[in-house]
Structure formats: C-alpha cells, structure tokens
Amino acid sequence: MPWDLKSDRPIYAQLIEQIQLMIVSGVYPAGGKLPSVRDMAAEAAVNPNTMQRALSQLETEGLLFSQRTSGRYVTEDVEKIMQIKNSLALEVIHEFLSKMNQLGYDTQQTYSLLNHMLKEDEELGEQHC
Amino acid sequence: MENSIVECRNLTKVFPGCVALSSVNLSIPKGQIVGLLGPNGSGKSTMIKLINGLLTPTSGEVTIKGMKPGVETKKIVSYLPERTYLNDWMSVQNLIDYFGDFYANFRKEKAYDMLQRLHINPNDRLKTMSKGTKEKVQLILVMSREAELYVLDEPIGGVDPAARDYILDTIISNYTENATLLISTHLITDVEKILDGVIFINKGNIVLTSTVDAIREKENKSVDTLFREVFKC
Numbered sequence: 210m211p212w213d214l215k216s217d218r219p220i221y222a223q224l225i226e227q228i229q230l231m232i233v234s235g236v237y238p239a240g241g242k243l244p245s246v247r248d249m250a251a252e253a254a255v256n257p258n259t260m261q262r263a264l265s266q267l268e269t270e271g272l273l274f275s276q277r278t279s280g281r282y283v284t285e286d287v288e289k290i291m292q293i294k295n296s297l298a299l300e301v302i303h304e305f306l307s308k309m310n311q312l313g314y315d316t317q318q319t320y321s322l323l324n325h326m327l328k329e330d331e332e333l334g335e336q337h338c
Numbered sequence: 339m340e341n342s343i344v345e346c347r348n349l350t351k352v353f354p355g356c357v358a359l360s361s362v363n364l365s366i367p368k369g370q371i372v373g374l375l376g377p378n379g380s381g382k383s384t385m386i387k388l389i390n391g392l393l394t395p396t397s398g399e400v401t402i403k404g405m406k407p408g409v410e411t412k413k414i415v416s417y418l419p420e421r422t423y424l425n426d427w428m429s430v431q432n433l434i435d436y437f438g439d440f441y442a443n444f445r446k447e448k449a450y451d452m453l454q455r456l457h458i459n460p461n462d463r464l465k466t467m468s469k470g471t472k473e474k475v476q477l478i479l480v481m482s483r484e485a486e487l488y489v490l491d492e493p494i495g496g497v498d499p500a501a502r503d504y505i506l507d508t509i510i511s512n513y514t515e516n517a518t519l520l521i522s523t524h525l526i527t528d529v530e531k532i533l534d535g536v537i538f539i540n541k542g543n544i545v546l547t548s549t550v551d552a553i554r555e556k557e558n559k560s561v562d563t564l565f566r567e568v569f570k571c
Contacts (some may be wrong), residue, residue: 215558216527216530216555217558218552219555220554222551247511251510251511255531255532256371256510256531256532256534257532258369258371260372
C-alpha cells in the first residue's frame with residue numbers, strides 16, 4: 210500500500226492512521242513482524258524519528274509490541290484489532306453522515322436513499338445472474 | 339549542552355556595509371535532521387560557512403561538540419558546499435580515492451554502492467557530467483563519510499525530481515542514528531517530510547525554530563505554506 214501523506218497535518222498522526230489501516234486490512238497481520246523503523250521510514254519517505262514516534266504511540270495503545278532483541282510485532286489480540294477496525298468504520302460513517310447533512314439530507318432520508326440504492330444494486334445483480 | 343552538536347552564542351558576522359548574521363543564539367540537537375530555511379540573502383550560507391570555519395565570526399562564537407571550528411571539527415563534520423570545489427579533470431574513481439586518503443571516516447564501498455544505484459560510471463570525469471550528475475557525485479562523496487554532523491548547503495537544487503526522491507532516500511537511510519543533518523534549501527516541499535525541525539532565518543536573525551509536526555499541529559499548514567506567509571514579498 211502506498212503511503213499517502215498530506216502536507217497540512219502532522220506527519221506522525223498520519224503515519225499512525227495509515228499503520229492502523231494496514232493492520233486492520235491485514236497488510237500487517239496479527240502477530241506479524243514489522244519491518245525495521247529505518248526501512249519503514251525509507252518506504253514512507255519520512256524521517257526515522259517521526260516513524261519511531263508513530264510506532265511508539267501505537268505501542269502505547271497496545272496495537273504493537275516490542276521484543277527487545279527481535280523487533281516490533283503486531284499484537285496477537287484479534288479482539289483489539291477488531292475494536293480499532295470498528296472505530297475506524299464508525300469514523301467513516303460519521304463523516305459520510307455529516308457530508309449528507311451538508312447536502313441537506315437528514316439521517317432518515319439518508320437511510321432510505323441508501324436502502325433504495327442497495328436494493329437497486331441487488332436487482333441489477335440478480336438480472337446479471 | 340549535552341544534547342546539542344552545534345551551539346551559536348551571540349554569533350555575529352558583519353561584512354562591509356551588511357550585517358549577515360546578527361547576534362544569533364541557537365543550538366542544534368543531536369540525532370536530528372534540521373532544515374535551515376530562509377529567503378535569498380538571509381544568512382544561511384554565512385551561518386554554514388561559520389560552522390565549517392570558512393569564515394570567522396565578527397563577534398560571538400560557534401562551537402561543534404564544544405570545539406571551535408578547526409582540524410578536530412573537520413574530522414567529524416561532512417560538508418557539502420553550495421559550489422563545486424572539486425577538480426573537474428578528475429574521474430569519480432580518483433575523487434573517491436582522494437576522499438579516502440583525506441578522511442579516515444570515508445567509506446569507499448558505500449560510495450560505490452550509491453554510484454551504482456544512481457547509474458553513474460566511476461570512470462567518468464567530472465567535467466563530462468551534467469550539472470545534476472555533478473551534484474549527485476558530490477552528495478555521494480559527502481554522505482559516504484561516517485560523520486557526526488552533515489552540513490548540506492542546497493543539496494538538491496540542480497537535480498530532477500525523481501533523483502531528488504532518491505537522494506532524500508539516500509540521506510534518510512545513510513545517516514547513522516546519532517548523526518545530525520543540517521540542510522539549507524529553498525525546496526521546502528521536497529524536504530519537509532524528512533525534517534525533524536526547521537530554523538527560519540531572515541536578514542541575519544532567527545525568526546522561528548520549531549519541529550515540523552508542531553508547525554502542522556499549531557498552524558494546520560505545511561512548513562512550505564508557513565514559509566510563504568512569513569517571507570511574503
């Protein structure tokens with residue numbers, strides 16, 4: 210997955226988000242080993258100190274853990290990863306709802322529009338089969 | 339201070355009819371990549387030349403690891419000047435031998451490795467090369483030393499954007515954990531991702547020192563945008 214860093218927000222915060230995303234999407238699976246800080250920094254084209262800061266923060270949150278001699282790993286706690294995944298999903302939904310709100314749809318209207326769209330998609334799918 | 343590599347105390351440099359640096363107090367911490375940013379004529383190169391002992395201060399002082407610039411500091415500082423000083427009849431291989439003889443901390447294998455990755459033939463003479471390739475060779479020579487402080491004056495000015503990325507990558511992966519990098523440049527967008535901190539300098543005065551992320555956090559804008567605002571003409 211390519212690293213996509215915006216220029217107007219703190220880099221370490223964006224690194225945290227993207228690493229979280231890579232973990233919940235299985236690019237770095239539960240219990241898997243992460244590349245070295247230096248390699249990750251080079252890949253994302255950021256300063257190693259910044260990458261280190263992001264990884265330490267994720268460690269504090271319990272999503273990563275360090276083994277003193279062998280490196281840094283993703284937590285084996287699948288439950289924990291699911292939690293993060295859910296909270297990321299909720300964020301996406303909140304963002305979606307607030308955008309719909311800007312367009313003038315209240316939650317009820319959004320819901321029925323979404324339902325309508327999903328049904329149409331389903332019908333289209335059936336026709337194809 | 340224990341954690342800083344460069345210290346400026348009331349550092350002043352006056353040229354006839356012009357104050358290039360006016361009582362600058364500054365400390366650059368170890369292990370960081372720091373951008374020295376400022377418009378043309380702001381004092382960046384003067385500061386860098388003072389650090390390297392190419393100029394002497396009018397008053398005040400600059401120390402590197404507690405020492406005044408001299409033989410001992412030149413052993414631990416690797417400097418990329420804004421202009422070439424290398425003999426252009428020399429081949430890259432000659433230059434590598436030359437640097438190897440000059441500096442105990444020069445690593446030839448590192449230099450050859452980087453040359454190969456940038457597709458530069460070690461047998462080519464400097465004078466046959468384009469401006470950008472010359473710059474790459476110089477940067478390779480400078481980064482092949484295991485120094486404690488690298489001072490790069492406009493390191494990526496003449497190279498194309500693709501090579502710029504490679505060079506920044508080289509910088510990130512080749513400096514050792516404890517080394518410090520001071521980079522002066524106008525190409526802020528290109529370097530800001532790899533910087534820990536920035537120093538804004540204008541008319542011989544330090545206007546701002548901060549970390550990149552602190553600027554983004556506080557101002558919600560990139561260093562480049564902030565620079566354009568601070569130094570608006």
